[in-house]
Amino acid sequence: MIVRRTIDKDELKELPKTVFPGRIYVIQSEAETERAVAYLQSRSVIGIDSETRPSFTKGQSHKVALLQISSEECCFLFRLNMTGLTQPLVDLLENPAVIKVGLSLKDDFMMLHKRAPFAQQSCIELQDYVRQFGIQDKSLQKIYAILFKEKISKSQRLSNWEADVLSDGQKQYAATDAWACLNIYNLLQELKQTGDWEIAALPPAPKEREEVTTGPISNQQS
Template structure:
């Protein structure tokens, strides 16, 4: 099998040319404590999950909203916990504190800082992809760029600044939220497989004049 060549970095221009990725599984919007309990019961059967969170953007200086949404995804099921409606319930806290379930995300320090403002808990068994990708030679730190390097697909960011406390989440918001958690899991699973097989190599640095040529060609 041909070795996978891992780029160290990727340009925004290169990502724009890639096909857009989409979440292929089922998305469940969780808006009650009972729904949260059922969702967590399923997620606790998974050894590894992807996680992310969304907060309503504030356009007023000094005003910050509490985290509105927590996304937790298996490979084919994603649950969107509407924390602005339910709060951070005990079953969700139990999942975050469970040492037997690996939680994979990106820039997790920021996510947990926001979640801790809703309730105290001690997260366990967490993997931050910004640290995890370094041994593979990947220098980019954004989810969009890491995913582009590994899968040659584009994660759309068009919904990032939408209202995550809206009465009803749009289909676009649900897709965006699910993809961010699911993509983290996809990245981790692929890197684990590459680590196991050793079937990859880090791309050589591109000379400066070649970089300029590539940019001018576009």
Template sequence: MIVKRTITKEDISEMPKVSFEGKIIVICTEKDAQRAVAFLSNYPALGIDSETKPSFVKGKSHKVSLLQISTDDYCFLFRLNLIGLHKALIDLLENPSIVKVGLSLKDDFLALRKRVSFKQQNCIELQEFVKPFGILDKSLQKIYAILFGHKISKAQRLSNWEAETLSPSQQVYAATDAWTCLKIYNLLQELHQTGNYVKEEIVEPVIEEKEKEKE
């Protein structure tokens, strides 16, 4: 496999869309949050992401509305605007035996700590994790496109994440982001272990020397 260093938006626009096709479970109660975390705790690695209701008023912001945690086949959407950052979720984020994979995690955790203080452990930041493979791009959409040849839709990013009911398209969008983080991590782990990849070569520009002017 040849791993490209970067990719253009034009190239991505030509790619087929990808979306999470597993089971999505929306968590709206503390009891369900405990059950979901008990289930997720059986997995060695999880993809995570978060969503916040956008603010279109200068100086006004909202707390994190949603925390997505995904396995290969299941994604749980924890509605933090309804249940807060439950202790079970904090225990999961602080669990050193479970890998949590995401992109721009510093921003996610900074926002989550505005709800409750905690110290996350064993987290993989994909923007750093991809560097040894020669990938220069930092967006989830571009990294996924480089590795899998599919594009992630961003159509629901600025939708209302505190709506009474999350629409099917919102649920799929949220689940896809967390799930693709895990897919990227799993593939790169496999490539690292097998060595079945090469970095895209850097083609240096050819600079021709000007002919010396004859006297």
């Protein structure tokens, strides 16, 4: 597999959209949280992401509303604005036996720490991890496009994540982001193990413009 270093916006626009193919579960109670976390604790690697209600007023901010955690088969959307960051979730985030893969994890954890204290363990930041493979882009959308030739829709990013009921579009968007992180990690791990990859060659440097020179103008008088 040839791994490209970057992809431009025009090429990204032309790619087909990807969507999470598994089952999505919206978690709105402590009992549901316990059952979901019991399943996730059995996984060796999970993808994570979070969503916060956007603020359009200066000085106003919101706490994390949604924590998405995905396996290959299903994604759980924990509505933290309804349940808070409960102890089962804290235990999962602190479990060193479960690898958590995400993008911009520093920002996610900074916001999650405002809901409850915890010491996250076994976390992989994709922005750093993909550098081993020569990928220079840092957005989830571009990294995914480079590796899978598909694009992730961002149309729901600024929607209301504290709505009483999440729309189907919101649920699919949230699940796809967490799953995409896991998908990227799994593919890169496979490439690392097989060695069946190489970094795309750099494009040739543009040629310097050749200056047009003319001979000296004669000032001789007859």
